[in-house]
Amino acid sequence: MYSPPTLDDIRRAAERIRPYAHRTPVLTCASLDRETGARVFLKCENLQKVGAFKFRGAANAVFSLSEADTTRGVATHSSGNHAQALALAARLRGMSATIVMPRTAPAVKKAAVAGYGARIVFCEPTLAAREAALAEVVAATGAHVVHPYDDDRVIAGQGTAALELLEDVPDLDVVMTPVGGGGLLSGTSIAVAALAPRVRTIGAEPEMADDAWRSLQAGRIIPSVNPKTIADGLLTSLSPRTFGIIRRNVDRIVTVGETAIAAAMRFVWERAKIIIEPSAAVPIGALWERKFDGTGLRVGVILSGGNVDLEKLPWLA
Amino acid sequence: MYSPPTLDDIRRAAERIRPYAHRTPVLTCASLDRETGARVFLKCENLQKVGAFKFRGAANAVFSLSEADTTRGVATHSSGNHAQALALAARLRGMSATIVMPRTAPAVKKAAVAGYGARIVFCEPTLAAREAALAEVVAATGAHVVHPYDDDRVIAGQGTAALELLEDVPDLDVVMTPVGGGGLLSGTSIAVAALAPRVRTIGAEPEMADDAWRSLQAGRIIPSVNPKTIADGLLTSLSPRTFGIIRRNVDRIVTVGETAIAAAMRFVWERAKIIIEPSAAVPIGALWERKFDGTGLRVGVILSGGNVDLEKLPWLA
Numbered sequence: 001m002y003s004p005p006t007l008d009d010i011r012r013a014a015e016r017i018r019p020y021a022h023r024t025p026v027l028t029c030a031s032l033d034r035e036t037g038a039r040v041f042l043k044c045e046n047l048q049k050v051g052a053f054k055f056r057g058a059a060n061a062v063f064s065l066s067e068a069d070t071t072r073g074v075a076t077h078s079s080g081n082h083a084q085a086l087a088l089a090a091r092l093r094g095m096s097a098t099i100v101m102p103r104t105a106p107a108v109k110k111a112a113v114a115g116y117g118a119r120i121v122f123c124e125p126t127l128a129a130r131e132a133a134l135a136e137v138v139a140a141t142g143a144h145v146v147h148p149y150d151d152d153r154v155i156a157g158q159g160t161a162a163l164e165l166l167e168d169v170p171d172l173d174v175v176m177t178p179v180g181g182g183g184l185l186s187g188t189s190i191a192v193a194a195l196a197p198r199v200r201t202i203g204a205e206p207e208m209a210d211d212a213w214r215s216l217q218a219g220r221i222i223p224s225v226n227p228k229t230i231a232d233g234l235l236t237s238l239s240p241r242t243f244g245i246i247r248r249n250v251d252r253i254v255t256v257g258e259t260a261i262a263a264a265m266r267f268v269w270e271r272a273k274i275i276i277e278p279s280a281a282v283p284i285g286a287l288w289e290r291k292f293d294g295t296g297l298r299v300g301v302i303l304s305g306g307n308v309d310l311e312k313l314p315w316l317a
Numbered sequence: 318m319y320s321p322p323t324l325d326d327i328r329r330a331a332e333r334i335r336p337y338a339h340r341t342p343v344l345t346c347a348s349l350d351r352e353t354g355a356r357v358f359l360k361c362e363n364l365q366k367v368g369a370f371k372f373r374g375a376a377n378a379v380f381s382l383s384e385a386d387t388t389r390g391v392a393t394h395s396s397g398n399h400a401q402a403l404a405l406a407a408r409l410r411g412m413s414a415t416i417v418m419p420r421t422a423p424a425v426k427k428a429a430v431a432g433y434g435a436r437i438v439f440c441e442p443t444l445a446a447r448e449a450a451l452a453e454v455v456a457a458t459g460a461h462v463v464h465p466y467d468d469d470r471v472i473a474g475q476g477t478a479a480l481e482l483l484e485d486v487p488d489l490d491v492v493m494t495p496v497g498g499g500g501l502l503s504g505t506s507i508a509v510a511a512l513a514p515r516v517r518t519i520g521a522e523p524e525m526a527d528d529a530w531r532s533l534q535a536g537r538i539i540p541s542v543n544p545k546t547i548a549d550g551l552l553t554s555l556s557p558r559t560f561g562i563i564r565r566n567v568d569r570i571v572t573v574g575e576t577a578i579a580a581a582m583r584f585v586w587e588r589a590k591i592i593i594e595p596s597a598a599v600p601i602g603a604l605w606e607r608k609f610d611g612t613g614l615r616v617g618v619i620l621s622g623g624n625v626d627l628e629k630l631p632w633l634a
Binding site: 022025027028030046047049051266269270271272273274275276306310311313315316 | 339342344345347363364366368583586587588589590591592593623627628630632633
């Protein structure tokens with residue numbers, strides 16, 4: 001039977017990635033507290049290497065490989081933050097990385113991945129084409145696949161952000177993260193449940209990509225079909241692995257509308273002076289709109305990332 | 318004879334403002350290091366209360382006042398970060414603040430000052446009109462004037478950022494700040510000269526507002542006349558007080574062109590994921606263009622602020 005990562009796995013991940021990852025700061029913002037009624041602690045994974053928490057999981061996976069495994073490289077399909085994260089982690093370990101990306105990915109993302117020295121294999125923009133292209137890469141190179149979230153080493157790595165947050169802010173009532181494929185929420189919920197069982201873990205997702213909410217309601221995985229949301233890091237759906245962990249550990253999933261996500265993002269830029277991507281703004285939007293009412297509570301929010309095209313800001317559309 | 322603030326004054330300021338100011342984080346950014354050749358440590362005063370280091374000086378001045386002095390309030394003329402800083406510091410002490418602002422100040426700045434509960438007195442946009450309006454306020458209310466930089470309590474307060482930076486990063490070779498009126502550079506240079514005499518303090522200013530550079534060359538104050546620069550926090554000129562301190566303590570002043578300032582600002586947004594205003598980007602631009610060659614050195618940069626109109630970004634003009 002499958003047994004998910006434990007607190008010990010997360011602690012080992014923290015040791016493993018420590019030389020490479022930033023220990024990101026926890027910021028507070030009086031005006032955000034005023035707007036939400038909560039005392040909010042922002043765990044700034046937007047300030048992490050490659051601008052996203054994804055580096056934690058990718059680095060843990062890459063540095064978990066045996067020396068022998070490093071010769072064949074790693075591979076994944078992703079056009080998002082995981083692609084950059086895996087590319088950088090592989091470079092730091094001195095091994096090759098191959099990233100399967102859709103031809104249609106934004107030029108800035110292709111450039112970022114190439115900038116970290118990874119080989120890019122382009123494919124048609126469908127899941128089937130991505131998986132076929134990745135299978136070809138694996139067949140040709142023997143590369144080790146690192147999935148963006150359906151991987152225990154990745155989940156343990158993502159849990160290290162919560163470990164630091166709980167160390168830095170001991171008296172939290174709630175920890176919130178966005179949820180897409182569920183890697184961050186899974187790792188976070190394992191750390192929180194083990195270290196601070198009194199603290200609730202809550203996931204926040206876009207109304208327009210609410211598969212986690214619907215899956216938890218239904219008690220089985222209901223994937224999102226072609227979701228459209230400004231929170232483009234949260235388009236993926238839970239896997240059996242993350243669904244199981246989240247069902248066990250997470251207090252609830254709340255959903256947030258597009259307008260609130262964009263407004264929360266802008267508010268954080270203006271008042272907290274940090275750049276967050278729309279996905280990272282989803283828990284803030286949830287607090288703001290009282291989708292989860294944090295009034296009077298100490299709420300840790302893991303800001304998932306800060307990768308935004310500065311030429312295309314939602315309020316300048 | 319005038320005797321400038323000392324390290325002890327800065328230490329007392331740090332104690333005084335500790336309950337109110339953020340201890341701002343120090344961030345590093347591998348791509349910034351690559352571009353500059355230096356190891357750069359970003360002291361993030363853009364993440365300070367009101368989004369600027371100015372809160373340190375204003376808070377030190379306000380909390381230095383005797384209980385009796387608080388009844389008459391504080392006043393200043395400023396349309397920039399000092400206005401917001403003084404307004405918030407006064408509110409925290411439970412006293413009134415009057416800010417003289419030019420009628421032409423951007424609506425967003427007027428709203429910010431009003432939002433901190435200060436009274437605003439509008440005047441024509443000339444220095445003479447500002448000073449006349451401020452004199453009227455003082456005559457009518459007996460308010461205590463807190464100058465944005467020509468004030469020892471303000472200079473000591475601004476020096477507290479360097480105190481924290483030197484504590485967090487012990488082995489610096491250089492500390493850089495932008496220079497406008499010289500309050501931040503003065504306070505920084507006093508802290509650095511006393512605590513780490515081996516460390517050089519360097520000021521960076523826009524080529525288009527290079528009064529500090531020219532003044533140090535000439536050995537006397539040469540004010541900027543109607544300077545125009547994107548770094549709108551650096552339009553002011555040194556005062557006799559800051560000129561004297563800077564001449565004694567500062568290794569050199571370097572100047573930076575407008576294009577480099579804007580490019581450095583964008584680079585920090587994109588790669589460090591924090592919002593800085595153009596003025597804060599000036600030392601980064603100086604490192605980038607080797608106006609000061611930091612190659613191989615450990616360089617602390619005090620990022621002065623992050624107050625930017627998100628509707629008007631230089632790269633979207």
